[in-house]
Amino acid sequence: MEPIHVIGGGLAGTEATWQIAQAGVPVVLHEMRPERKSPAHHSEHLAELVCSNSFGAQASDRAAGLLHEELRQLGSVVIGKADYHQVPAGGALAVDRGHFSADLTSTLAQHPLIELRREEVQTIPADGIAVITTGPLTSDALSLALQDFTGQAYMSFFDAASPIIVGESINREIAFMASRYDRGEAAYLNCPLNREQYLHFWQQLCAAEQAELKDFERETAKFLKRAYRSKRWPAGGKTPCAMAR
Ligand SMILES: Cc1cc2nc3c(=O)[nH]c(=O)nc-3n(C[C@H](O)[C@H](O)[C@H](O)COP(=O)(O)OP(=O)(O)OC[C@H]3O[C@@H](n4cnc5c(N)ncnc54)[C@H](O)[C@@H]3O)c2cc1C
Incomplete structure (x- = not known):
């Protein structure tokens, strides 16, 4: 075959x-x-989570939780490994990203009908x-081939990766564990700030050194800046302070 x-x-x-x-x-x-x-990817593993380690709400009366449940019933390998490598995250399904991706990589590698070729198509x-x-980060050559094939211009995708903070660098005498929105176990670190501290934090954040934009982000950032200045910012859209300046 x-x-x-x-x-x-x-x-x-x-x-x-x-x-x-299967x-x-x-x-x-x-x-x-x-x-x-x-x-955006850093490892060589399959199914690398490029930003958040969360798959969203677990409860099956929430949209994400319902999808998880449907995937389980369909024998999804991704959700099966997510369940196995779950870490405490209150009402969310979050995973240990390293073990999750490494396990999926070796599981697929051991399947007799799967051949893994490390190459760009x-x-x-x-x-x-x-x-x-x-x-969303299809390589340039294949993006062009897709453009030719579909006769369509690019679709837009814009996202940002959250910073990952070293756990040991957090002062646990100030930060404390609590649940999120009073749901589930106390699995999130909270940093209490009074008004003065919050305003100071906000000022420092807006004045902080900014990450260099990657090439693929430059045009989108310019577009968002123009949209914001011309007041065509999408209703309800959040404005990062870098954009507001
Ligand atoms: C910066 C950033 C932050 C994001 N944050 C989140 C988040 O917090 N939560 C969330 O749900 N989603 C987030 N996303 C969206 C995220 O990309 C998707 O949720 C998820 O990764 C999509 O899975 P996918 O399998 O479609 O694509 P991907 O996970 O991106 O997988 C595509 C794979 O194709 C490979 N590939 C690309 N081109 C080629 C080629 N020509 N030949 C061979 N291999 C190729 C890539 O190396 C990659 O392994 C983020 C995306 C970006 C870019």
Whole structure:
């Protein structure tokens, strides 16, 4: 049987690969890392979480929780490993990101019907079935090929990665553990500030050294700045202080 090709080993590609293989069909998963890294991924593992380690609310009467439950019932490998590598996060399903991705990588590597090829795919395969799951940071060459194929201009995607703080650097005599919105166990670190401290923090934050924009972020940042200045900022949109200046 001809294998199906899945291009991109993020969350979507990892799940697609697993489901195809579990259905008894051979599958080749093409992942460009570690040879080529995206501007946001850091590791060589499949299904790397590029920012938050949270999959959202757990309760099945919430949208995210309902999706988790449906995925469990469909035998999702991603949600199965998320459950296994869960860390306390109140009402949310959050994971130990390193162990989660490493476990998914070795689980897929051990599947007899899955072949993992570490390579960038630059064109859409002409023959056979290909599933393209290269996400918002699809490599430039494949982005162009997709543009040609669909005849569409790029779609927009803008996001930011949260900073990760070393746990030991936090003074636990000041910060304290508590639940989020009074739901679930005390799993979040809270930093109490009085009004004066808060205003000082805000000023320091807005005056702080700013991270260098990556190339792919420059045009979007210019667009957002123009939209904000011309008062066409989307209703309800949050304005980072860097943009407001
Ligand atoms: C800076 C940033 C912050 C984000 N923060 C969050 C967040 O906090 N919460 C959230 O839910 N979502 C967040 N997102 C969105 C996040 O990308 C998606 O939720 C999730 O990663 C999408 O999964 P995916 O499988 O579609 O893509 P990805 O996880 O990005 O996986 C795509 C994979 O394809 C590979 N690839 C790309 N091009 C090629 C190619 N040509 N050949 C072979 N392999 C290729 C990449 O290396 C990558 O492994 C963020 C995105 C960015 C960029």
